[in-house]
Amino acid sequence: MVKDFYTMKADEPVEGTFAVSNVFLRTFSGSSTFLALNLQDKTGIIPAVLWEGAEKVSKVIKDGYIVFIKGKISFYHQKNQVNIEKIRIAEDYIIDDLVPSSQFDPNDMWAEFCGIMDEMVDEDLKAIWMSYKNDDEFVSGFIIAPGGKGTHHTYRAGLLEHTLSVLKIVKAYKQIYPVVMKWDMAYMGAFVHDIGKLRAYHQNQITISKTNNGRLHEHSALGYHMFLSRLADVVESIDIEKMKMIIEDIGHIILSHHGKFAPVKPMTAEARLIAELDLIDADLNYFYKFEDKVDDDGWYFDHLNDQFFLIRK
Ligand SMILES: [Fe+2]
Numbered sequence: 001m002v003k004d005f006y007t008m009k010a011d012e013p014v015e016g017t018f019a020v021s022n023v024f025l026r027t028f029s030g031s032s033t034f035l036a037l038n039l040q041d042k043t044g045i046i047p048a049v050l051w052e053g054a055e056k057v058s059k060v061i062k063d064g065y066i067v068f069i070k071g072k073i074s075f076y077h078q079k080n081q082v083n084i085e086k087i088r089i090a091e092d093y094i095i096d097d098l099v100p101s102s103q104f105d106p107n108d109m110w111a112e113f114c115g116i117m118d119e120m121v122d123e124d125l126k127a128i129w130m131s132y133k134n135d136d137e138f139v140s141g142f143i144i145a146p147g148g149k150g151t152h153h154t155y156r157a158g159l160l161e162h163t164l165s166v167l168k169i170v171k172a173y174k175q176i177y178p179v180v181m182k183w184d185m186a187y188m189g190a191f192v193h194d195i196g197k198l199r200a201y202h203q204n205q206i207t208i209s210k211t212n213n214g215r216l217h218e219h220s221a222l223g224y225h226m227f228l229s230r231l232a233d234v235v236e237s238i239d240i241e242k243m244k245m246i247i248e249d250i251g252h253i254i255l256s257h258h259g260k261f262a263p264v265k266p267m268t269a270e271a272r273l274i275a276e277l278d279l280i281d282a283d284l285n286y287f288y289k290f291e292d293k294v295d296d297d298g299w300y301f302d303h304l305n306d307q308f309f310l311i312r313k
């Protein structure tokens with residue numbers, strides 16, 4: 001399993017069946033050609049290189065293919081990678097063994113999610129929630145969508161796992177601060193804050209990639225647009241003034257949920273709460289992503305944040 005590779009010693013042999021991604025033919029020192037690629041199974045992703053016959057192999061092995069490899073661990077740029085010695089297209093594999101997924105069952109998470117959302121008392125927000133809940137196409141996409149590609153919840157059903165966590169913490173806060181804010185608005189905001197990710201990312205059976213819309217518009221703007229479109233379902237039944245407030249306040253939660261990095265700063269109590277909870281949940285999930293990659297003392301250097309993390313064993 002890939003996660004075992006992170007801590008193996010140089011020259012230890014490895015073999016197995018993996019999905020490949022980011023396959024690129026590269027040159028070293030302007031002359032030798034090698035193939036750089038990622039190997040993936042449900043436990044993680046590790047970079048790999050192949051030197052012998054790289055050009056020939058590059059014509060056969062493409063992103064998303066499933067391969068059987070034999071090779072050795074090597075140490076490069078302070079991290080383990082796999083030096084592939086033999087590679088061929090795999091014939092027998094179980095796809096679920098190769099795709100990273102949430103540790104929680106999507107149907108269980110969805111049932112828990114619905115249980116909390118159903119507690120809302122505001123009839124208008126409830127009507128909007130029911131429009132989503134009764135939309136089978138939306139639900140089937142939402143419960144398996146990844147939460148992202150590069151940072152947090154980057155696996156199948158990651159979006160639901162993250163959204164459920166944020167919703168559960170909102171519920172916990174409601175018990176601590178029972179009267180201060182519009183809790184149903186916070187519930188709805190928690191639910192829809194990242195729905196734009198459904199259009200920002202595409203997951204084929206193996207890999208997650210950003211869509212054109214994801215790159216060009218980003219998931220907050222996409223989510224705002226998706227939420228406005230959804231209101232067409234309930235426009236007849238909601239008073240115009242109330243509708244205006246829902247668009248302003250839920251729209252604001254979606255557009256401000258990245259706090260100081262958002263196009264607008266969170267300006268309502270509900271938006272500030274969701275922005276903070278989003279950050280906490282995303283950050284902790286990102287932190288534990290490196291659990292299997294720490295050295296013997298528990299340290300990991302995170303290049304993205306340019307800092308060490310310590311995960312004590
Ligand atoms: Fe987000």
Ligand SMILES: [Fe+2]
Pocket residue numbers: 162193194278282
């Ligand atoms: Fe989020």
